[in-house]
Amino acid sequence: MDKFSASLVADRREIVFAPTVYKFQRFAELAQEFGLNERDVVLCNASVHASYMKDLGLKCQFVFRDKFGSGEPSEEMIQNMYDAIPYDSYDRVVAVGGGAILDLSKLLGCRRPDTVHNLFFKRFPVVHEKDVIAIPTTCGTGSECTNISVAIVKDEKDGQLTGRETKLGLVSDDIIPNRVCLIPELLRPLPYKPFACSAIDALIHATESFLSPHRKTMTSELFSEKAMDMLLKGFKLISEQGEEARMDYLDEFVTASFYAGIAFLKAGCGPVHGMSFPLGGTYHVPHGESNYMLFGAILKYYDEKNPDGEILKFKELVARILGCAAKDAISTLNALLGRILPLRPLRETGFSEQDIVEFPKSVEINQQRLMNNAYYPFERADMERIYRECY
Ligand SMILES: NC(=O)c1ccc[n+]([C@@H]2O[C@H](COP(=O)([O-])OP(=O)(O)OC[C@H]3O[C@@H](n4cnc5c(N)ncnc54)[C@H](O)[C@@H]3O)[C@@H](O)[C@H]2O)c1
Ligand SMILES: [Fe+2]
Structure with missing residues (x-):
């Protein structure tokens, strides 16, 4: 067994239940509870924003995931996101979306790495610095409460790029979101x-x-x-x-x-x-x-x-x-x-x-x-x- 898997097996904690969990009927209740403001960056889809947030008059910095490309997070998409959202422009991250958005938002909560590739291949440390509020709009990944962020990365063998791509999970308890809000209503438009x-x-x-x-x-x-x-x-x-x-x-x-x-x-x-x-x-x-x-x-x-x-x-x-x-x-x-x-x-x-x-x-x-x-x-x-x- 490799060293990392062995450390997971050796972990004697019975339960890791890090986020504080809320259930709301509407997004507006969440906005009020957390006092969303201009120092919050909200990462979501344009369509979810139009249906549930646009009319609330919130001052947050809304960033639509669609602008970085579709599909699952990739090295390039993550870098585009970093470039579009300067690190000093926000204090808190509010992620409203499926697993892809939730996984991206976990990275926004951490110190910026030298390269995304190095972060996923553990050559740059994961350091949590900003609170993340995670709100799932699909009913699958559980990413809102997990310590993993998954991305499609350039594959490596013995430290050399193979020319292929693979999916890799970045694992650290430091990326577990601080709060989870379940709002079943947000799943209604999901095809x-x-x-x-x-x-x-x-x-x-x-x-x-x-x-x-x-x-x-x-x-x-x-x-x-x-x-x-x-x-x-x-x-x-x-x-x-x-x-x-x-x-x-x-x-x-x-x-x-x-x-x-x-x-x-x-x-x-x-x-x-x-x-x-x-x-x-x-x-x-x-x-x-x-x-x-x-x-x-x-x-x-x-x-x-x-x-x-x-x-x-x-x-x-x-x-x-x-x-x-x-x-x-x-x-x-x-x-x-x-x-x-x-x-x-x-x-x-x-x-x-x-x-x-x-x-x-x-x-x-x-x-x-x-x-x-x-x-x-x-x-x-x-x-x-x-x-x-x-x-
Ligand atoms: N971090 C973890 O613990 C973990 C675990 C499993 C999977 N993942 C990752 O999560 C991703 C998959 O997440 P997913 O299955 O939630 O899919 P997704 O986030 O890719 O979303 C699927 C599609 O549905 C759309 N969508 C999402 N919510 C919507 C809504 N309410 N209304 C309308 N459209 C909506 C999205 O824009 C997207 O096109 C993968 O990247 C996977 O690797 C992470
Ligand atoms: Fe999964």
């Missing part, structure tokens, strides 16, 4: 596909935390079980009543994804994330969908290798919620998810036959933190088999 991708991502966080062999704690189990219960009930509701049924369940979805965030903050995500990171990095598949593409196959792999370990408790839990036999839990779960979001094969994203052998090499080098959290270990050949199965 169905990103909604479904993010909610499935939350389910994967809860599952990977629940199955985490070395870092699971009594509190992560509690939060992951509750998150799975709320998310699966929401998926059943949508499967029975259609996409619009989510609108009456947004509070539960945004709360469940926050619970899953608390769970994985301590227990960690695992190989679903580890193996999907080069997919997101290379072919820019949305985070939740790239995880989803591998999730079912990885669960089947675990169940085949060690069906009677912790995964048995997972199957019993899923079976209770979905009303099936424990032995059918994984297939019933995969079928339910297929009704929430059609499962695309990897080849539809641009993923090639060559990637089946190349991706496992990159995963072995760059994603040890996640692969060490496997419920059952992976050899390179196991990863190749799973990529091929999903191809």
